[in-house]
Amino acid sequence: MTAPLIELRDVSKSFGGVRALAGVSFAIGRGEIHCLAGENGSGKSTLIKIIAGVHRPDAGTLRIDGRAVATLDPITAIGHGVQVIYQDFSLFPALTVAENLALPSEVRARRRLVSWSGVRKLARAALARLGVAIDLAATVETLTTAERQLVAIARALMSAPRLLIMDEPTTALTGREVARLFAIVRDIQAQGIAVLFVSHKLREMLEISERITVLRNGAVAAAGAADGFDEVALTRAMTGQDFAAQSYRWMPHAGRAARLELRGLALPGVLAPIDTTVEAGEIVGITGLLGSGRTDLALTLFGMRPHYHGEIRIDGTPVALRSVAAAINAGLAYVPEDRLTEGLFLTQSIHRNLLATSYDAMTRHFFIDFARARAAADAMMAEMQITTRNGDLPVAALSGGNQQRVLIGRWLMGKARILILNGPTVGVDVGSKAGIHERIRELAREGDLAVLLISDDLPEIVQTCNRVLVMHRGRLVEECDAAALTDTALAEKLKALA
Amino acid sequence: MLKPIRRALAIDANLLQLVLLVLLIFALMTALVPDKFLRPYNLISITYIAPELGLLAIAMMVAMLTGGIDLSVIGIANLGGILAGLFFHAYGGTRGSGLAAMGALPVGAGIAIAVATGLVAGAANGLLISRLRITPILATLGSGQVFTGIALVLTGGPAIVGFPDGWTMIGNGAIAGVAVPLLVLLALAGAVALLLGRTAFGISLVLIGTNPKAAVFAGLRTRRALLLTYVLTGGLASVAGILLSGRTNAAKSDYGISYLLQAVLIAVLGGTDPAGGRGSVAGVIVALLALMLLASGMQLMRFSNFLVDAVWGVFLLASIALNAWRTRPR
Amino acid sequence: MSFLSLRRSETVIALVLIAAMVLIGLINPAFWSLSNLFSLARSNVIVGLMALGVLVVMISGGIDVSFPAFAVAAMYLTIQAMLAWDWHGVIGPFALASAIGLALGLVNAFFVSGLRMIPLIVTLGTAAAVRGALLGLVGTSQINIDRMPKELIAFGNTTLIDLAGPGGTHFGLSAMIVAYLLAAVLVHLFLTRTLLGRGVFALGSAAEAARRVGFNPTTIVFAVYGLAGALAGFAGLLHGSMIWLANPRDFVGVELDVIAAVVLGGASIFGGRGSVLGTMLGVFMLVMVSNSLILMHIATTWQRIVVGGIIITATTVTALRDRRQIAQ
Structure with a gap:
């Protein structure tokens, strides 16, 4: 038996007294697809960075090809064939595809002049190796996310790697793009390159990897061949607890006007006329591939696409949602997709983040009633079960799950009647995810809210919603009852559209 | 029990440092030029000179709070003073008692003209920034040129000299022994502090400065807020222009050019984050005090005005270095 | 993508430029006279040299308002040194002026790179410090033609073509445009053909990614501000040679003209975008419009309004362009 490509034995690493890794042993064989799973803070990224030479372990040994490596810095790691594709792809938006591909190898070759x-020759060869066609003269900013990822992969492959590390590669991809990515990953494997996949999407891990290592609290919680795992076992290993999967039951009230009614809602060139109704207490999932128009639908309802056609009724009354202010006034609330850039005021306090939309309502005679505002924000922190009591802490100090609770709580402080959640658990740990789903259900059930839940996470949609809308190319193509649906069935529907 | 106190101390660590700086400069100058520095005349003259700069610095801080900057404040201040001056000369003649002894009503009209100039010019900036979405640096750099250019075209170059007594009262007078410019500064600083700290509008500016995109998704009316921000900075600049022309009895298209740097310096030294989201009126006022004491001491030590300018520049760089050191990753 | 595509900002500026030339020529045919065209070319030199430096800074994602102060300091110190040491020559003084500019530029780089501070604030500070120190410590009196080093005047007076005008006057095409064109070609080659130059684009386009790919941001920032300083120092002394005068209060407000020209030339203040050709067209446009005000029978007091208007128009157009590209 040959030595593994990279092997870590009893590796520990602390940052300022906080233990990130404690005695982790981990090995990647040549040409294998290995999945590194774990919640946020489990030590995944520390482990990657040790392999990439960014961090040096405090204790333990690192072997490459069976030989002990005393010190590893980023350059020697690349020399040993380790390439990392970070979540942001590290590309240059204003430069062309060709230059994005060629620059790193030119820099590494310590060239001074550019030929x-x-x-172009290097770039063409790199894309050919991946078997994809992307315009070399196009600037990267004009590419789709999936195309950018392909450029990043092609770039990584140019340095003849033996191990490709991909950090959460499917986060921004649609189902079809994920399938294409997986085909490419298998192709890379066929060239003898090992792939380390970092993820917390259970289904994808099981689909793509041959071996899985699960980290929890800086230690290996489980490791072994992927065949030996199922979703329940993985969840248990990642969180240390079990979560039951059951879909949401909703009891219609008789004789009330629909909370939200769309009659021929359309956006020229983006959304074909949509007719649907959503009742109070319902959680309606919306899913679809990239370009399905689901985010445009959400933004239209939130007043950010003022040129829509058709009619929108809320509780039976027609409303004009031509501005965000009008939409909020009509009772709409929207939690955007990208928590960090679109949702939070990171350096500001939890209180300010919660109160952001409510300061007007808390104003008496021109000035804010701070006593009332504080009390309301504290109450909301308790209601959303945010783990700290100190509302003056910057929101950046919270975990992803708690930050999401702040964003949802922000809208509950107002008079929201329709809550639109776009990818509410993207980047949230499995453990906190279940808690957020539970909160959403309680809100719909007891808070008299209509919830629209946009997501790529099909198990999330099937388990959290009572009804699912499938969108495709700006059309509402199917509407189904979640109780009669499994995530596999939903995945099949989406595949059929692609 | 101790929590509120600790919170107050934590927030004002920056302010505390500034107060220490003021005391340090005060002690240093007292030691270096003891006979002249502590003379009442010296300290009183500061209360006449500092306010116009203080208003410009507050304006700069407000713009920086939203993540912007207003480089047109000097142009606005001068244009306001010049338009008011032209009005006075047209109404009461260019010299003599008709001009000097002008009644309260025409003087009030002059004030209205200057302030309205500031508000309109600020609104123009605000529209460029909020509607056309031009970067504040370039928008106000360009508009500042236009405002100065209009002032130049209107006057042809030379200063407008001679303002009514009522107008120069605003720049040179005293009420109950306190300089009128100081009263104007304190009143406006108090109003801006209340606006920023206690109103929904003020907090929305901080939030917009922290994350403009999130502000849109939180339903804050960012365009309106940015427009009003620059209307406010324009208005503050025009009042500074009234104080400046009132104090010197003249208005010119290129007065107070070095004020621009000083306003930026005071804002940054006062704890304002030029990237947005952080800044306070109190910080600006203390920083103003520190630098006015420093400048006055240096002038007493017969430093040339140029050297004082150089020291302002060095101070700006030093305050950057200090901020960088304080917020360094630990 | 064709060279003459309307999506290239250079093409758009060139078309606007041609339209403006035709218009000015219609208002006053004297615009097309050789003496006017020669003087126009001459006026491009100083603004153009400074604009090249600002262009590189802007591509890297920064901004510089300190270069006029550096230019005037380099000019005044160099000429004072020549007078004090009875120093003659041309190459030596220009090397010294560029070195002074370079050194001051590196101070900017230290604050921008080492302390991660917003370039506008840093360069405002260095500009004030340098100008104040020059006037306060070195001197405030200008050096007139009678005391200016003869070699510099002779150098600045060199012409490529010398023609006799009506009434026995002479006018010529200044040879200084060769210095400008040479600098432009060198900066163009630096930006497009060297890895450091591509690093400037990379840093301005995505700083974190540039770091990961292996570029050294510190090196790039020092190169960028150093280059801008050196170009300013060179331009400063050249300016003195061309006007036969060294005035320590010179170049006040010139940063606005230069930044206007660079923005007009299609560079983005957010970094990652810009070209030497575009900048040269922007400089030509700006210089031509402000120099032609008299030809168009407009009082020169309008110049600031025109420059301000150009900044606002150019930034509006680039803001709209950037927004459209992001929307795609």
């Missing part, structure tokens, strides 16, 4: 014909 443009050389750049």
Whole structure:
């Protein structure tokens, strides 16, 4: 038996007294697809960074090809064939595809001058190796996320790696793009390159990997061949607890006007006329591939696409949602997709983040009634079960799950009647995820809210919602009862559309 | 029990440092030029000179709070003073008692003209920034040129000299022994502090400065807020222009150019984050005091005005270095 | 993508430029006279040299308002040194002026790179410090033609073509445009053909990614501000040679003209975008419009309004362009 490509034995690493890894042993074989799973803070990224030479372990040994490596820095790691594709792809938006591909190898070769014909040749070869066609002269900012990822992969492959580490590669991809990515990953494997996949999407891990290592609290919680795992076993290993999967039951009230009624709602060139109704207490899932128009639908309802056609009724009354202010006034609330850039005021306090939309309502005679505002924000922190009591802490100090609770809580402080959640658990740990789903259900059930839940996470949709809308190319193509649906069935429907 | 106190101390660590800086400069200058520095005349003259700069610095801080900057404040201040001056000369003649002894009503009209100039000019900036979404640096750099250019075209170059007595009262007078400019500064600083700290509008500016995109998704009316921000900075600049022309009895298109740097310096030294989201009126006022004491001491030590300018520049760089050191990753 | 595509900002500026030239020529045919065109070319030199430096800074994602102060300091110190040491020559003084500019530029780089501070604030500070120190410590009196080093005047007076005008006057095409064009070609080659130059684009486009790919941001920032300083120092002394005068209060407000020209040339203040050709067209446009005000029978007091208007128009157009590209 040959030595593994990279092997860590009893590796420990602390940052300022906080133990990130405690005696972790971990090995990747040549040409295998290995999945590194774990919640946020479990030590995944520390482990990657040790392999990439960014961090040096405090204790333990690191072997490459069976030989002990005393010190590893980023350059020697690359020399040993380790390439990392970070979540943001590390590309240059304003430069062309060709240059994005060629620059790193030119920098590594310590060149001083740029040969443009050389750049194009290198770039063409890199894309050919991946078997994809992308315009070399296009600037990266004009590419789709999936295309950018392909450029990043092609770039990583140019340095003849032996191990490709991909950090959460499917986060921004639609189902079809994930399938294409997986085909490419298998192709890379066929070239003898090992792939380390970092993820917390259970289904994907089981689909793509041959071996899985689960980290929890800086230690290996489980490791072994992927065949030996199922979703329940993985969840248990990641969180240390079990979660039951059951879909949401909703009891219609008789004789009330629908909370939200869309009659021929359309956006020229983006959304075809949509007719649907959502009742109070319902959680309606919306899913679809990239370009399905689901986010446009959400933004239209939130007043950010003022040129829509058709009619929107809330509780039976027609409303004009031509501005965000009008939408909020009509009772709409929207929690955006990207928590960090679109949702939170990171350096501001939890209280300010919660109160952001409510200061007007808390104003008496021109000035804010701070006593009332504090009391309301404290109450909301308790209601949303945010783990700290100190509302003056910056919201950046909270975990992803708690930050999401702050964003949802922000809208509950007002008079929201329709809550639109776009990817509410993206980047949230499995453990906190279940808690957030539970909160959403309680809100719909007891808070008299209509919830629209946009997500790629099909198990999340099936388990949290009572009804599912499937969108495709700006059309509402199917509407189904969640109770009669499994996530596999939903995945099949989406595949059929692609 | 101790929590509120600790919270107050934590928030004002920056302010505390500034107060220490003021005391340090005060002690240093007292030691270096003891006979002149502590003379009442010296300290009183500061209360006449500092307010116009203080208003410009508050304006700069407000713009920086939203993540912007207003480089047109000097142009606005001068244009306001010049338009008021032209009005006075048209109404009461260019010299003599008709001009000097002008009644309260025309003087009030002059004030209205200057302030309205500031508000309109600020609104123009605000529209460029909030509607056309031009970067504040370039928008106000360009508009500042236009405002100065209009002032230049209107006057042809030379200063407008001679303002009514009522107007120069605002720049040179005293009420109950306190300089009128100081009263104007304190009143406006108090109003801006209340606006920023206690109103929904003020907090929305901080939130917009922290994350403009999130502000849109939180339903804050960011465009309106940015527009009003620059209307406010324009208005503050025009009042500074009234104080400046009132104090010097003249208005010119290129007065107070070095005020721009000083306003930025005072805002930054006062704890304002030029990237947005952090800044306070109190910090600006203490920083103003520190630098006015420093400048006055240096002038007493017969430093040339140029050297004082150089020291302002060095101070700006030093305050950057200090901020960088204080917020360094630990 | 064709070279003449309307999506290239250079093409758009060139078309606007041609339209403006035709318009000014219609208002006053004297615009097309050789003497006017020659003087126009001459006026491009100083603004153009400074604009090249600002262009590189802007591509890296920064901004510089300190270069006029550096230019005037380099000019005044160099000429004072020549007078004090009875120093003659041309190459030596220009090397010294560039070195002074370079050193001051590196101070900017230290604050921007080492302390991660917003470039506008840093360069405002260095500009004030340098100008104040020059006037306060070195001197405030200008050096007139009678005391200016003869070699510099002779150098600044060199012409490529010398023609006799009506009434026995002479006018010529200043040879200084060769210095400008040479600098432009060098900066163009630096930006497009060297890895450091591509690093400037990379840093301005995505700083974190540039770091991961292996570029050294510190090196790039020092190179960028150093280059801008050196170009300013060179331009400063050249300016003195061309006007036969060294005035320590010179170049006040010139940063606005230069930044206007660079923005007009299609560079983005957010970094990652810009070209030497575009900048040269922007400089030409700006210089031509402000120099032609008299030809168009407009009082020169309008110049600031025109420059301000150009900044606002150019930034509006680029803001709209950037927004459209992001929307795609």
